[in-house]
Amino acid sequence: MSRTNLQVLLANRPTGWVQESNFRIVETELSPLGAGEVLVKNQYLSLDPYMRARMDDVKSYAPPAALGEVMVGETVGVVIESQNPQFQVNDIVSGFLGWQQYGISDGSNLNKVTVTENLPTSVYLGSVGMPGVTAWVGLLEIGKPQPGETVVISAASGAVGSIAGQLAKSKGCRVVGIAGGKAKCDYVVNELGFDVCIDYKAGNLVADLAQATPDGIDVYFESVGGEILEAVLARVNTFARIPLCGLVSQYNEAQPAGLRSLISLLFNRVTLQGFIVGDYADIWPSIAQQLGQMIASGQLKYNETIAEGLENAPAAFIGMLKGQNLGKQLVKLA
Amino acid sequence: MSRTNLQVLLANRPTGWVQESNFRIVETELSPLGAGEVLVKNQYLSLDPYMRARMDDVKSYAPPAALGEVMVGETVGVVIESQNPQFQVNDIVSGFLGWQQYGISDGSNLNKVTVTENLPTSVYLGSVGMPGVTAWVGLLEIGKPQPGETVVISAASGAVGSIAGQLAKSKGCRVVGIAGGKAKCDYVVNELGFDVCIDYKAGNLVADLAQATPDGIDVYFESVGGEILEAVLARVNTFARIPLCGLVSQYNEAQPAGLRSLISLLFNRVTLQGFIVGDYADIWPSIAQQLGQMIASGQLKYNETIAEGLENAPAAFIGMLKGQNLGKQLVKLA
Numbered sequence: 081m082s083r084t085n086l087q088v089l090l091a092n093r094p095t096g097w098v099q100e101s102n103f104r105i106v107e108t109e110l111s112p113l114g115a116g117e118v119l120v121k122n123q124y125l126s127l128d129p130y131m132r133a134r135m136d137d138v139k140s141y142a143p144p145a146a147l148g149e150v151m152v153g154e155t156v157g158v159v160i161e162s163q164n165p166q167f168q169v170n171d172i173v174s175g176f177l178g179w180q181q182y183g184i185s186d187g188s189n190l191n192k193v194t195v196t197e198n199l200p201t202s203v204y205l206g207s208v209g210m211p212g213v214t215a216w217v218g219l220l221e222i223g224k225p226q227p228g229e230t231v232v233i234s235a236a237s238g239a240v241g242s243i244a245g246q247l248a249k250s251k252g253c254r255v256v257g258i259a260g261g262k263a264k265c266d267y268v269v270n271e272l273g274f275d276v277c278i279d280y281k282a283g284n285l286v287a288d289l290a291q292a293t294p295d296g297i298d299v300y301f302e303s304v305g306g307e308i309l310e311a312v313l314a315r316v317n318t319f320a321r322i323p324l325c326g327l328v329s330q331y332n333e334a335q336p337a338g339l340r341s342l343i344s345l346l347f348n349r350v351t352l353q354g355f356i357v358g359d360y361a362d363i364w365p366s367i368a369q370q371l372g373q374m375i376a377s378g379q380l381k382y383n384e385t386i387a388e389g390l391e392n393a394p395a396a397f398i399g400m401l402k403g404q405n406l407g408k409q410l411v412k413l414a
Numbered sequence: 415m416s417r418t419n420l421q422v423l424l425a426n427r428p429t430g431w432v433q434e435s436n437f438r439i440v441e442t443e444l445s446p447l448g449a450g451e452v453l454v455k456n457q458y459l460s461l462d463p464y465m466r467a468r469m470d471d472v473k474s475y476a477p478p479a480a481l482g483e484v485m486v487g488e489t490v491g492v493v494i495e496s497q498n499p500q501f502q503v504n505d506i507v508s509g510f511l512g513w514q515q516y517g518i519s520d521g522s523n524l525n526k527v528t529v530t531e532n533l534p535t536s537v538y539l540g541s542v543g544m545p546g547v548t549a550w551v552g553l554l555e556i557g558k559p560q561p562g563e564t565v566v567i568s569a570a571s572g573a574v575g576s577i578a579g580q581l582a583k584s585k586g587c588r589v590v591g592i593a594g595g596k597a598k599c600d601y602v603v604n605e606l607g608f609d610v611c612i613d614y615k616a617g618n619l620v621a622d623l624a625q626a627t628p629d630g631i632d633v634y635f636e637s638v639g640g641e642i643l644e645a646v647l648a649r650v651n652t653f654a655r656i657p658l659c660g661l662v663s664q665y666n667e668a669q670p671a672g673l674r675s676l677i678s679l680l681f682n683r684v685t686l687q688g689f690i691v692g693d694y695a696d697i698w699p700s701i702a703q704q705l706g707q708m709i710a711s712g713q714l715k716y717n718e719t720i721a722e723g724l725e726n727a728p729a730a731f732i733g734m735l736k737g738q739n740l741g742k743q744l745v746k747l748a
Contacts, residue, residue: 133681305676324679324680325680326680327676327677327680330676330677335674336674336675336676336677337672338671338672338673338674339672339673339676340669340670340672341670342639342661342664342670342673343661343664343670345658345686345687345688346658346659346660346661346688346690347467347688348688349687349688349689349690349693350687350688351685351686351687351688352679352685352686352687353679353683353684353685353686354679354680354681354682354683354684354685355683356680356683359683
């Protein structure tokens, strides 16, 4: 049986903000499976800020996405054909199969998902997947928050920030979120239980942050960079920790903003540590299992913004880079 | 017996480069000792880059130096009168007695020096004192260099950098110094045994650093900031460590240069950690003892630039900030 596959290719590299014209949507025929291969029907595609960096032709923690090839991205789906004894039809798998309806894999980049009862498979791309594990590693392994400390979370309503902030609350910290707009801030405080959330778009970031952190800042979960980082560095306590997970405010800038407050790291003996969750493969399964239990029990809450259909992935991706999503941004493929 | 004390006061705060007019030299009468007090005749005054930051009226890791008061600084000297049972006449002591010929102390800020045979007391302000312990803590406790790794040392001919680089060599690392001028670079390679030294004043910093670090950079001992830090961040390997000890290139700038390469910390999972040696008081004596043995045995080499007489301290300090010294900058007081 021949099947048609819908794919989103990287057509050309953006300069500044991503445009829909950077992508090209094509229909191709799926080739028959070779020995050892698996055919996966993707259910959800994850859209994540790191993808913006991969669209540039620069050294990153991974090679750039290739021009004319399927755009890189993580998916969750169901095995519908298998020539690989490790995977059976109807297995639920996650993996980096890219922006397409179907993926063929030799199995090396697939993980079988142990589905927790009552949880939709989409969570394995969000709170129980890469973003959730990123939040755990950055906050707990690098940030090491202690009870009573003040933790500030940038992109607080996002897939990573929302989990990081709830984990910090569970450690007995004062948790201050930073998000864009009143709706996101209301969600962060009222639904996720942060102590306070600052709307950076309200124009009073420096004063609002000072008011929200009367005892200074001990841990800053950094996904954003730019003026928010400057404002935080003016408030850090001695021996503060800054897990550096992303710099989304900088990805679309042709010239990065210079960090002016570097000297605060010296005066306050701050540790700023870049990290990539892929480096923590050894503890990933254990973390994902704990996150799954906390999500299933309702101890951790999450939200998803779901676009319908692969053809809407480019617009959804651009919207996410502009902060239009609430929680994890996904595309539903089937 | 009444004694006249020569003192250097902070007269006003610099804007940009320090001027001699920022200081005022005065003669005062020493008051008689009170109960529990000690009179120290200072032999050497240490001049250090951190003093520049203390001259500004801004939050630092210590309060700013006070206007009209004796300028802050570390000294080594001999006890010549004592009303304190913990100190005897002829004891050699180090402490923060400031820019003056004599200091009176209640003993709380004095450390008795266990003099190692054949070493001049000046080393307790340099390679066996604060700069040496700073080098040890930054390189070994934070940088954690492994055999075969590449270590880059800024201000390589200075009091801290010269020790840090020699310690890195003793750990089996490839050690690349950065210093200003051919004479300093020759000293760093020929006398201190670094593998190579880059003269940043030669105008080819980026290309020279690339040539000197064919396997990238694993540890960067940072005392300088600015363009040298940018050049290093373009060459760091994954999981590089950057102990941040100073930003001397920035202290005299009204507006700090922005750090443009922050994203390299993310992509390469770099840890940048500010530190102050005073936070390591618990391990300081053990480190100083080991440094003393390594200096006495000739395993570690050091150099000193010694100005004669307190009245020349301001000019010597300004010269040090401009990099005119080789090794530890001292003022001989007696």
